[in-house]
Amino acid sequence: MTARAAITGMGILAPNGIGHEAYWRATLAGTGGIGEITRFDATQYPSRLAGVIHDFDPASYLPSRLIVQTDLWSQFALAATAMALDDAGVDLASVPEFEFGVVTASSSGGNEFGQREIQKLWSRGPHFVGAYQSIAWFYAATTGQISIRHGARGACGVMVSEQASGLDALGQARRAIRSEARVVVSGGTEAPLSPYALVCQLASGRLSDSADPEHCYLPFDAAARGHVPGEGGAILIVEDVAAATAREARIYAEIAGYAAGFDPQPGGGHSPSLARTITLALADAGIPPQDVDVVFADAAAVPWLDRSEAAAIETVFGPHAVPVTAPKTMVGRLYAGGAPLDVATALLAIRDGVIPPTAGVGELGDGYQIDLVRGDARTARLRTALVIARGFGGFNAALLVRATD
Amino acid sequence: MRAFTLDDLKGIMQRAGGIDGASELDVESADTSFYDLGYDSLAVLEIAARIQEDFTVRLSDDMVERLASPSDAISVVNELLAGGA
Amino acid sequence: MRARTAVITGIGVTAPGGVGAKAFWDLLTAGRTATRPISLFDASGFRSRIAAECDFVAEHAGLSATEQGRLDRVSQFAVACTREAMADCALDFGASPPERIGVVIGSAVGCTMRLEEQYVTVSGHGRDWLPDAGMGCPALYEYLVPSSIAAEVARRCGAAGPVSLISTGCTSGLDSIGHGAQLISEGSADVVIAGAADAPISPITSACFDAIKATSPNNDDPQHASRPFDNRRDGFVLAEGAAVLVLEEAESARRRGADIYGEIRGFASRANAFHMTGLRPDGREMAEAIRVAIERARVNADDIGYVNAHGSGTRQNDRHETAAVKRSLGEHAYRVSVSSIKSMVGHSLGAIGAIEIAACALVLRHQVIPPTANLEVPDPECDLDYVPVTARELAVDVVLSVGSGFGGFQSAMILTRPTAPR
Numbered sequence: 006m007t008a009r010a011a012i013t014g015m016g017i018l019a020p021n022g023i024g025h026e027a028y029w030r031a032t033l034a035g036t037g038g039i040g041e042i043t044r045f046d047a048t049q050y051p052s053r054l055a056g057v058i059h060d061f062d063p064a065s066y067l068p069s070r071l072i073v074q075t076d077l078w079s080q081f082a083l084a085a086t087a088m089a090l091d092d093a094g095v096d097l098a099s100v101p102e103f104e105f106g107v108v109t110a111s112s113s114g115g116n117e118f119g120q121r122e123i124q125k126l127w128s129r130g131p132h133f134v135g136a137y138q139s140i141a142w143f144y145a146a147t148t149g150q151i152s153i154r155h156g157a158r159g160a161c162g163v164m165v166s167e168q169a170s171g172l173d174a175l176g177q178a179r180r181a182i183r184s185e186a187r188v189v190v191s192g193g194t195e196a197p198l199s200p201y202a203l204v205c206q207l208a209s210g211r212l213s214d215s216a217d218p219e220h221c222y223l224p225f226d227a228a229a230r231g232h233v234p235g236e237g238g239a240i241l242i243v244e245d246v247a248a249a250t251a252r253e254a255r256i257y258a259e260i261a262g263y264a265a266g267f268d269p270q271p272g273g274g275h276s277p278s279l280a281r282t283i284t285l286a287l288a289d290a291g292i293p294p295q296d297v298d299v300v301f302a303d304a305a306a307v308p309w310l311d312r313s314e315a316a317a318i319e320t321v322f323g324p325h326a327v328p329v330t331a332p333k334t335m336v337g338r339l340y341a342g343g344a345p346l347d348v349a350t351a352l353l354a355i356r357d358g359v360i361p362p363t364a365g366v367g368e369l370g371d372g373y374q375i376d377l378v379r380g381d382a383r384t385a386r387l388r389t390a391l392v393i394a395r396g397f398g399g400f401n402a403a404l405l406v407r408a409t410d
Numbered sequence: 411m412r413a414f415t416l417d418d419l420k421g422i423m424q425r426a427g428g429i430d431g432a433s434e435l436d437v438e439s440a441d442t443s444f445y446d447l448g449y450d451s452l453a454v455l456e457i458a459a460r461i462q463e464d465f466t467v468r469l470s471d472d473m474v475e476r477l478a479s480p481s482d483a484i485s486v487v488n489e490l491l492a493g494g495a
Numbered sequence: 496m497r498a499r500t501a502v503i504t505g506i507g508v509t510a511p512g513g514v515g516a517k518a519f520w521d522l523l524t525a526g527r528t529a530t531r532p533i534s535l536f537d538a539s540g541f542r543s544r545i546a547a548e549c550d551f552v553a554e555h556a557g558l559s560a561t562e563q564g565r566l567d568r569v570s571q572f573a574v575a576c577t578r579e580a581m582a583d584c585a586l587d588f589g590a591s592p593p594e595r596i597g598v599v600i601g602s603a604v605g606c607t608m609r610l611e612e613q614y615v616t617v618s619g620h621g622r623d624w625l626p627d628a629g630m631g632c633p634a635l636y637e638y639l640v641p642s643s644i645a646a647e648v649a650r651r652c653g654a655a656g657p658v659s660l661i662s663t664g665c666t667s668g669l670d671s672i673g674h675g676a677q678l679i680s681e682g683s684a685d686v687v688i689a690g691a692a693d694a695p696i697s698p699i700t701s702a703c704f705d706a707i708k709a710t711s712p713n714n715d716d717p718q719h720a721s722r723p724f725d726n727r728r729d730g731f732v733l734a735e736g737a738a739v740l741v742l743e744e745a746e747s748a749r750r751r752g753a754d755i756y757g758e759i760r761g762f763a764s765r766a767n768a769f770h771m772t773g774l775r776p777d778g779r780e781m782a783e784a785i786r787v788a789i790e791r792a793r794v795n796a797d798d799i800g801y802v803n804a805h806g807s808g809t810r811q812n813d814r815h816e817t818a819a820v821k822r823s824l825g826e827h828a829y830r831v832s833v834s835s836i837k838s839m840v841g842h843s844l845g846a847i848g849a850i851e852i853a854a855c856a857l858v859l860r861h862q863v864i865p866p867t868a869n870l871e872v873p874d875p876e877c878d879l880d881y882v883p884v885t886a887r888e889l890a891v892d893v894v895l896s897v898g899s900g901f902g903g904f905q906s907a908m909i910l911t912r913p914t915a916p917r
Contacts, residue, residue: 144662
């Protein structure tokens with residue numbers, strides 16, 4: 006009998022809310038968190054907007070000993086982990102020692118910490134690089150620190166596929182639950198707002214150069230012109246359903262299906278790989294397309310990517326057949342934190358029976374036959390949600406969550 | 411060149427290791443090992459790195475090995491500064 | 496229905512001392528070391544000025560001028576190894592359904608060389624905290640996200656199945672191959688290109704290891720600086736390299752008459768949850784990873800003929816690992832041959848785990864165990880048979896490979912000789 010994986014806790018740090026209830030309230034109200042980048046003076050750059058978390062004080066969550074040896078990215082994740090474990094109410098002491106793991110998503114690592122150290126190296130000399138550079142910048146730092154802080158000795162991992170990383174991490178968490186783990190801390194966060202990281206993102210050609218925070222990130226819009234980056238993300242507690250049920254945990258939903266694929270020749274037009282990935286995830290879940298109640302789109306806001314995503318959704322579900330939404334328009338693209346936040350949002354949508362809207366999008370581009378939820382949040386009975394995520398370079402993934410009651 | 415004082419070290423310890431206990435350090439407790447004060451091996455290496463940065467000195471591997479406690483750190487660094495090395 | 500397992504049908508290696516799997520194996524069996532003074536950058540201001548570098552000539556590896564211009568060295572390694580592995584396995588990739596081909600590449604530090612080089616350019620040599628966006632190269636975003644390495648590999652083999660990069664520090668290589676085998680056994684792919692690459696010989700990486708004194712400062716004797724398990728060991732020698740394997744579902748590999756190096760029979764990973772860099776001397780969690788890998792492989796501890804150690808050459812690792820091997824293998828620990836090829840090719844961080852699995856596959860093929868080079872003065876706490884200095888011919892059917900890394904990751908894999916006639 007294959008173990009089933011469910012999500013029993015969440016911790017969210019988002020540009021429009023710290024803590025999942027604050028985030029959810031803001032998101033339902035359409036209150037965004039996109040504005041001028043404040044972590045540094047970005048006025049010289051063509052893209053100056055981002056989803057910024059303004060009131061995060063790491064000292065509220067972490068001892069200063071940990072703060073000095075971590076990048077903001079890991080601090081977000083450690084804070085979110087504490088929130089998520091609290092939300093799940095799992096008694097870690099009762100989990101067998103090697104059945105508690107950590108699998109996080111990663112994309113650009115410890116950007117600001119790394120930039121500080123590399124600046125010291127090149128402006129002053131190699132001896133000025135500190136002892137913590139060896140543990141703060143690299144992509145595994147967050148998983149390592151979470152594992153140490155919470156005593157997780159089970160299987161630990163780090164999945165990297167840019168914006169698709171978060172679904173791959175949750176897929177990996179589910180594998181761990183099926184074979185060897187009872188509890189897995191998963192999800193991910195990102196802190197992409199260091200000056201050098203922004204300069205790197207500008208080179209991708211995907212950043213919106215809009216100066217209007219309300220209309221800068223417009224997926225599926227006729228005026229789509231790229232995304233804005235955002236910081237934060239979500240940590241999710243993935244648990245064996247039988248164990249969660251036995252301890253009478255509140256189960257948000259089960260991870261019912263997951264699949265991943267790749268486009269070796271990304272380009273314009275249809276994306277057969279994404280339609281197939283979605284279909285595989287549905288088959289994995291044993292769910293027919295008509296049972297999906299809402300789709301959280303990847304929403305790249307780059308015209309050829311929007312076209313290929315809309316085409317894939319249409320291919321699988323039919324035109325206008327299922328509500329589609331992208332609340333990430335309120336906070337930006339969070340890379341390793343993006344898909345976990347989408348999954349958390351899907352869980353809240355299922356819990357409360359309401360689909361959060363896509364912000365800022367006016368007129369849909371030509372030919373998009375999708376029911377994009379805009380304006381007000383839409384009440385609906387929701388049991389099953391599909392989350393789509395695509396990573397720069399051709400990665401794609403699809404994950405289905407389904408209420409267990 | 412001015413001497414390396416306990417106050418200098420406390421400032422560095424705060425920044426390098428983040429431990430709040432450094433603020434209570436005084437001449438009497440300066441013999442307590444870094445380890446007992448809550449500084450692990452990485453934190454001590456970070457303290458060494460910061461000393462080198464702020465005082466423009468180079469601590470050899472042997473000198474770093476001798477940094478077992480705050481009072482050790484003060485004597486090692488002042489030896490170095492006095493020797494003009 | 497018979498369980499699906501993964502077998503290794505192709506190998507590509509870019510390692511110090513000899514590019515290509517054959518040159519790699521020659522180095523290992525000769526017990527030669529490839530550690531030398533750093534030439535990839537001016538290391539004169541650094542504490543450790545030695546490394547194991549690859550004499551990699553991009554043109555010889557089949558990389559076009561465009562590829563050389565756009566790809567970081569780490570991706571060039573990965574692509575070169577992918578091509579070698581694909582040729583080696585003699586599978587017609589064009590005839591395989593693309594959605595059934597997956598890719599898992601590991602890397603600890605990704606595109607750090609180009610990320611650093613570009614940083615120097617856009618920041619005015621570290622002068623400007625706010626870099627000049629106009630001076631960055633077009634591929635700069637691909638250097639920021641290490642997933643680009645896996646994407647490059649996927650494009651070369653036409654993979655449309657699951658593709659990802661795994662970055663678990665120094666166990667990235669082992670973990671990627673373990674993940675690749677998992678994709679096959681769960682039915683998500685029939686062919687997986689699995690491996691790892693790292694090109695970390697650069698100022699920032701050297702400086703960060705200098706700061707924690709993890710690397711050997713034995714700059715006057717580079718050839719002998721990497722000496723795992725030796726009582727005089729004083730740190731690891733930083734290295735670069737890559738290895739890529741073609742993994743196939745066992746039955747279909749046999750049906751097409753593939754030349755099989757070995758089977759991935761068991762894999763497990765655990766974590767210390769103790770310290771980001773420190774290791775407790777008891778080796779409990781590494782022992783647990785080994786124990787579970789053995790259990791999953793359905794072999795007995797004393798079936799193991801060779802242990803390919805992590806053996807990085809730091810004082811704490813080698814002691815920790817020796818304890819873990821004793822804990823997990825019991826008395827057999829004193830009979831089994833153990834060696835660390837890091838003594839010869841250095842420690843290439845995330846890549847080395849894959850390079851070591853390639854070595855294990857070659858051990859199974861050739862029935863020869865590479866030595867631990869430079870092992871001359873035993874450490875009383877490391878009292879196992881580490882095959883000092885000279886390679887050893889030995890009939891080996893079951894190999895254990897072990898890895899350990901910053902963040903507390905501990906991984907173990909069991910490989911077995913193919914049982915079907917070739």
